[in-house]
Amino acid sequence: MYPDTQLFIAGEWTNGSDGETLAVLNPATGGEIGRVAKATATDMDRALASAAKAFEQWRKTTASDRAKLLHAAADNLRARIDEIAPVLTMEQGKPLAEARSELRNADDVIRWFAEEAIRSYGRIIPARKPGVQQMVMKEPIGVVAAFTPWNYPVAQAIRKICAALAAGCTVILKAAEEAPASCAAMVRAFADAGFPDGAINLLYGIPSEISEYLIPHPVIRKVSFTGSTPVGKHLTALAGAHMKRVTMELGGHxxxxxxxxxxxxxxxxxxxxxxxxxxxxxxxxxxxxxxxxxxxxxxxxxxxxxxxxxxxxxxxxxxxxxxxxxxxxxxxxxxxxxxxxxxxxxxxxxxxxxxxxxxxxxxxxxxxxxxxxxxxxxxxxxxxxxxxxxxxxxxxxxxxxxxxxxxxxxxxxxxxxxxxxxxxxxxxxxxxxxxxxxxxxAEVPFNGVKDSGYGSEGGPEALETFQTIKFVSQTNL
The missing domain is CATH 3.40.309.10 (Aldehyde Dehydrogenase; Chain A, domain 2)
Structure with missing residues (x-):
């Protein structure tokens, strides 16, 4: 019943370049139920190249066309809930009813961000002299490195990739090795919807190796992380050294x-x-x-x-x-x-x-x-x-x-x-x-203050974290 999990790079499901895998355990028994492919630097380079190439196409795709593909992905995911939910339960442990609820909520998040993509407006600013047009444009920030935990392997990932894709960004998702197959099934729903090859890439492996390779890489323009406060502070410092924008959803009490x-x-x-x-x-x-x-x-x-x-x-x-x-x-x-x-x-x-x-x-x-x-x-x-x-x-x-x-x-x-x-x-x-x-x-902000992080993962504020603001002033000649 439980599938082994591969990487997804440049539109293809693939093993790691060296063939190494990691064990996946069933929390209800403590026993191994499957294996997940482990990414190498070679695999990460392929993902970076494919995401950069896809971004040039995806950033020019209209908001309405992005929305249609997101809705198609939601249709795929909703049709597969009964297939994916037992896999999620086997690898993560939560009751089947909670697994189904997580997947239904993911469907809701996809559809909300699909519509929000169409509602992401710039603005015209009244100029101080005639013959001048001043406007504010919102543009996708670029390739995103997203890191997600095991407690909600689908729901945590879906917030990041949907907001990024809706904004016109492409994504390299480093998902949780402890609960990999349900997230891979979610990514398959997107791949089957017809997104461009490289728009979504999925990696598994040693978390520190992947984060320390991806975050400083010049292709990556934005980092989104959900996890513990100590790890979040470390990744924020790493991103800050390279002037990368970050969203951090960290611990609470x-x-x-x-x-x-x-x-x-x-x-x-x-x-x-x-x-x-x-x-x-x-x-x-x-x-x-x-x-x-x-x-x-x-x-x-x-x-x-x-x-x-x-x-x-x-x-x-x-x-x-x-x-x-x-x-x-x-x-x-x-x-x-x-x-x-x-x-x-x-x-x-x-x-x-x-x-x-x-x-x-x-x-x-x-x-x-x-x-x-x-x-x-x-x-x-x-x-x-x-x-x-x-x-x-x-x-x-x-x-x-x-x-x-x-x-x-x-x-x-x-x-x-x-x-x-x-x-x-x-x-x-x-x-x-x-x-x-x-x-x-989906429609409300989801964010912390102090050591719980910054940047929202819900509401229109979430979309804005994947956008840059460009001001254009044009004088008519």
């Missing part, structure tokens, strides 16, 4: 504030649903749950009960709410963070242990009253664990929300318009959802 006047049932229901989605391996997942003192005990009890009710198992099985974590590294991280929190005085109310001896399963976990000096209060846990702490006043909740260098997503629940306005004005974050979980739609 999202506060989830529940005020005493909130709809508590709704707040707990959304918390449980989104905390354990994708086994907590979500950059915008709620991690620091801050509950106002008068309702702390009730919210904590309800959330613990919800965590205990989560059914964990192989994502291909029926009735599963949460699959395994993606790799053994995440299990080790959970052990370390939870052990440290308990050692420092935090209360472990449910979970905290690995499940079984096969695969990378971990119990949904709730900690309470964890001190600020615990590692989990300062490091993104990126797993199925939440810390529930109390606060006495809104000022204290905002102070805790802003305490860390991260600022990707934040959530707040309150019926008070005054509190809601305070949260909107004072929480340092790229995205804030109040009384809802309304983030990550």
């Amino acid at each position: 999202a506060p989830y504030i529940v005020c005493a006047d909130a709809d508590l049932s709704s707040a707990v229901s959304m918390l449980a649903g989104h905390k354990f989605h994708n086994a907590g391996q979500v950059c915008i997942a709620p991690t620091r749950v801050l509950v106002e003192e008068p309702v702390f005990d009730n919210v904590l009890e309800d959330f613990v009960n919800a965590a205990k009710a989560v059914k964990v198992g192989d994502g291909l099985s029926d009735g599963i709410d949460m699959g395994p974590m993606a790799n053994a590294r995440r299990l080790d991280a959970m052990d370390r963070l939870i052990g440290d929190a308990v050692a420092k005085g935090g209360r472990l109310l449910t979970g905290g242990n690995r499940i079984g001896n096969a695969g990378f399963f971990f119990e949904p976990t709730v900690l309470a009253d964890v001190p600020q000096d615990a590692a989990i209060m300062n490091e993104e846990p990126f797993g199925p664990v939440a810390v529930v702490n109390r606060f006495a006043a809104v000022d204290a909740a905002i102070a805790e929300a802003n305490r860390l260098p991260f600022g990707l997503a934040a959530y707040a629940f309150t019926r008070s318009q005054r509190h809601a306005q305070r949260f909107a004005e004072d929480i340092e974050t790229g995205m804030l959802s109040i009384n809802d979980y309304g983030l990550a739609y």
Whole structure:
């Protein structure tokens, strides 16, 4: 059922030039299920040459024609959801329903950027003297190097390549080796739609080798990366040394504030649903749950009960709410963070242990009253664990929300318009959802501040990150 994965270069599926491959593991068993081709410098040179050549054609393609091809790719992907979803589950671990949802969302993103390509306007500026025309033009920046992670192997890649292609750029995508086949199937949907050879190139390999080769290369004009903050800072410095534009979607540690006047049932229901989605391996997942003192005990009890009710198992099985974590590294991280929190005085109310001896399963976990000096209060846990702490006043909740260098997503629940306005004005974050979980739609910005990065991956702002601005002043002779 699981296919071996090749590279896609200059319109052809191919093995690496030296024939070397990397193992792909099933997180539900820990066993190898396939191989993925490993790119060499020779392969990267071919991808660079093909992307540069294709850019000369693609940049001149009209926005309406680009949109038609993007819609055709979306049609292909939508028709193949039932074929791709089990592959995504096998390599990444998420339940089949979540895999299908990721693919449906990818279809939505493609179509939105297809239409946004047509709506990307320049402008005319009134001149200061007669006979002069002044205009602002938006042009594609060039060849893009895009780097995507394993937690959403299709969704993360689709945001980058669709915005780039819609803007008129060509792309070299370095996707995740741990979950390669679903991303390759997505790229095949684009290839089968009729995009020019070289418009999209797909590489796998050793991440540091590929990034350190592509980013400084003169063909690359833009870098887009999703991943950890330390790696993002390293790549930003590398790109900056060569004056390359970057978009960085990095780590988070999202506060989830529940005020005493909130709809508590709704707040707990959304918390449980989104905390354990994708086994907590979500950059915008709620991690620091801050509950106002008068309702702390009730919210904590309800959330613990919800965590205990989560059914964990192989994502291909029926009735599963949460699959395994993606790799053994995440299990080790959970052990370390939870052990440290308990050692420092935090209360472990449910979970905290690995499940079984096969695969990378971990119990949904709730900690309470964890001190600020615990590692989990300062490091993104990126797993199925939440810390529930109390606060006495809104000022204290905002102070805790802003305490860390991260600022990707934040959530707040309150019926008070005054509190809601305070949260909107004072929480340092790229995205804030109040009384809802309304983030990550194709049409809205998706971006962080501080150490969570910069540059949007959603909304019209995302398209603009792949464009340059040219001002033209012309005098009639």
